[in-house]
Amino acid sequence: MINYTERIALLIEDFVRRSPSLSFINPAEILVFGRFGRADRGGAFATCHCLTLPTSEPGYFFWRDRATGELTRQSEWFVTKSPTVRVGRTRIKYLISFVLPRFCNQSLAHSRMKADRYPNAPPWVGKLDTIVHELYHIDPGQAGLRRLKCANGSDSERSHVPHFYEDVARLVNAYLNSGPDPALIGFLEYDFDALADRFGGIVATTFTNFPSYPQRYMERLPLPASDPLVRIERIKQANQPELYTERDLHVRHFTVASARRLTRKRQRRAA
Numbered sequence: 615m616i617n618y619t620e621r622i623a624l625l626i627e628d629f630v631r632r633s634p635s636l637s638f639i640n641p642a643e644i645l646v647f648g649r650f651g652r653a654d655r656g657g658a659f660a661t662c663h664c665l666t667l668p669t670s671e672p673g674y675f676f677w678r679d680r681a682t683g684e685l686t687r688q689s690e691w692f693v694t695k696s697p698t699v700r701v702g703r704t705r706i707k708y709l710i711s712f713v714l715p716r717f718c719n720q721s722l723a724h725s726r727m728k729a730d731r732y733p734n735a736p737p738w739v740g741k742l743d744t745i746v747h748e749l750y751h752i753d754p755g756q757a758g759l760r761r762l763k764c765a766n767g768s769d770s771e772r773s774h775v776p777h778f779y780e781d782v783a784r785l786v787n788a789y790l791n792s793g794p795d796p797a798l799i800g801f802l803e804y805d806f807d808a809l810a811d812r813f814g815g816i817v818a819t820t821f822t823n824f825p826s827y828p829q830r831y832m833e834r835l836p837l838p839a840s841d842p843l844v845r846i847e848r849i850k851q852a853n854q855p856e857l858y859t860e861r862d863l864h865v866r867h868f869t870v871a872s873a874r875r876l877t878r879k880r881q882r883r884a885a
């Protein structure tokens with residue numbers, strides 16, 4: 615079987631090596647994993663998840679009486695934190711998830727705007743564009759996700775200003791012109807069914823709490839209420855680990871309709 619997320623990770627490594635403007639990225643600090651999403655439904659193809667955002671300031675939710683404006687209830691105090699993800703001795707700074715099988719069936723033909731940025735390119739370049747799009751969200755200052763400038767030089771509220779897409783297309787075209795090894799990018803030429811036929815199946819790295827994965831969570835703080843008479847609502851405790859390691863990674867077999875954990879025997883065959 616083909617390990618799809620491993621193939622993407624190897625491609626990312628090569629892409630970064632051949633792209634001087636992305637030299638601030640350390641591919642060892644990126645973990646690529648799979649999420650399930652049917653190809654016949656709409657939705658995201660991939661997402662860049664940042665693990666380097668600092669813990670938030672302490673805060674709480676509150677409710678007011680509509681008529682009097684008086685504070686009626688408040689939640690417990692909490693901070694919002696990013697979990698830590700470590701693989702061996704490396705602390706992971708970014709996760710990039712790919713939605714399978716949906717991502718595998720992406721094609722330039724499905725998006726006019728994308729196709730316009732890649733005239734005469736084969737349809738699978740749409741997938742390379744998505745991979746690089748997610749990489750391009752990594753902030754050069756490693757301070758989270760890339761902040762984008764508007765045409766007037768101010769910070770944009772949106773993370774996708776028009777030149778974001780153009781920058782990505784420029785990087786993709788430069789990479790393709792640099793003569794990358796077909797053994798590294800060839801897997802993108804096939805859609806999900808063709809790839810599964812060719813390799814006898816598609817597996818991907820996932821987290822053991824699949825379909826969940828490391829996400830920001832709230833941690834309760836033992837601070838008194840801002841008004842001693844107000845009712846306190848408990849906040850929902852996070853039901854996910856604060857620390858994920860390589861022991862929290864599993865390989866799953868993805869089909870058009872499901873993602874099942876591999877048994878040891880099948881895992882050996884997929885290696």
Ligand SMILES: [Zn+2]
Nearest residue numbers: 747748751774
């Ligand atoms: Zn984006």
